[in-house]
Amino acid sequence: MILVTGATGLVGRPLIERLVEAGAKVRAVTRDPSAADLPAGVEVVPGDPRQPESIALDGVTSVLLNPRAVGTAAPELLRRAREHGARRVVAMAALNVDFPLERQPSRLRGDFNKEVEQAAVESGLEWVSLRSGCYAFNTLGSWGAQIRAGDVVRGAYPEARWAPLHELDLAAVAAQALLTDALLSRKPVLTGPEALTAPQMVAHIAEATGRPLRYEQVTHDEAVDHLESAGIPRPAAAGFLALEADSYGQRDLVTAEVEGALGRPALPFSHWAALHAPAFTSQP
Numbered sequence: 001m002i003l004v005t006g007a008t009g010l011v012g013r014p015l016i017e018r019l020v021e022a023g024a025k026v027r028a029v030t031r032d033p034s035a036a037d038l039p040a041g042v043e044v045v046p047g048d049p050r051q052p053e054s055i056a057l058d059g060v061t062s063v064l065l066n067p068r069a070v071g072t073a074a075p076e077l078l079r080r081a082r083e084h085g086a087r088r089v090v091a092m093a094a095l096n097v098d099f100p101l102e103r104q105p106s107r108l109r110g111d112f113n114k115e116v117e118q119a120a121v122e123s124g125l126e127w128v129s130l131r132s133g134c135y136a137f138n139t140l141g142s143w144g145a146q147i148r149a150g151d152v153v154r155g156a157y158p159e160a161r162w163a164p165l166h167e168l169d170l171a172a173v174a175a176q177a178l179l180t181d182a183l184l185s186r187k188p189v190l191t192g193p194e195a196l197t198a199p200q201m202v203a204h205i206a207e208a209t210g211r212p213l214r215y216e217q218v219t220h221d222e223a224v225d226h227l228e229s230a231g232i233p234r235p236a237a238a239g240f241l242a243l244e245a246d247s248y249g250q251r252d253l254v255t256a257e258v259e260g261a262l263g264r265p266a267l268p269f270s271h272w273a274a275l276h277a278p279a280f281t282s283q284p
């Protein structure tokens with residue numbers, strides 16, 4: 001039985017679909033089972049991963065740890081899981097967990113990716129830590145409101161590049177890590193297949209939506225304002241922009257880990273943009 005935390009989220013849903021297709025038994029943890037809407041056959045249990053005592057662990061052999069769901073409770077959840085006979089943990093971590101703390105802005109939103117990776121490594125269980133680069137989905141969070149309101153996307157760093165990771169690829173690699181031994185004791189850095197600038201990503205979204213979108217450069221502070229009005233707390237927004245600025249001139253933004261794990265190239269941003277085009281044109 002695979003226990004999935006973060007089951008109803010961006011990565012949890014496609015991961016669970018993969019696991020069910022592979023015939024695995026899945027227990028999905030959610031704070032609200034009535035809203036979970038997960039595939040038939042999945043055992044949906046109420047619980048908050050931040051309160052490990054609230055989670056049914058009988059029969060659990062493997063655990064998928066989503067830092068956003070688990071908060072600071074990863075060591076305790078894994079201790080309990082091990083007591084119940086679990087053998088493996090797969091942590092969703094991030095590419096920047098070895099960066100200085102001020103370059104880990106998602107910590108300001110309660111994602112303790114570094115500590116969750118560490119808890120997995122120190123758990124005494126077989127472990128894998130998936131160090132993801134930026135999700136392609138971030139473009140929806142950062143730019144969705146601007147694109148729904150007009151044809152201009154404003155940002156401060158038009159030449160910054162990153163290699164957006166498709167959530168379907170991350171889910172597929174997580175399934176591999178849970179179901180096979182191929183990634184054991186590794187911390188693969190997962191990225192998309194191509195390093196793109198923001199204007200290039202906007203062009204892909206324009207093509208997918210059929211809209212005449214364009215990128216406009218604004219100051220750092222104005223870009224922070226836009227991210228804040230998209231719901232990203234100001235300190236975190238400033239941190240994300242600092243990471244963008246850091247990417248100037250970097251050459252090694254793309255890894256081959258997704259292809260290595262899945263035996264096919266990572267999905268391009270154009271695929272992601274086509275999949276999510278409706279969300280850029282109508283209210284989510």
Ligand SMILES: NC(=O)c1ccc[n+]([C@@H]2O[C@H](COP(=O)([O-])OP(=O)(O)OC[C@H]3O[C@@H](n4cnc5c(N)ncnc54)[C@H](OP(=O)(O)O)[C@@H]3O)[C@@H](O)[C@H]2O)c1
Nearest residue numbers: 006008009010011030031067068069094106111132134135
């Ligand atoms: N965005 C990126 O570029 C990036 C890159 C690398 C790593 N990451 C990391 O990936 C993780 C996020 O993964 P994701 O996008 O799949 O997560 P997500 O969709 O935002 O959330 C997953 C689930 O966690 C539960 N959850 C959310 N907030 C919670 C809280 N305060 N307390 C308890 N449960 C909570 C919710 O489930 P229920 O409501 O059903 O309980 C939610 O559906 C974060 O740790 C992030 O730092 C992100």
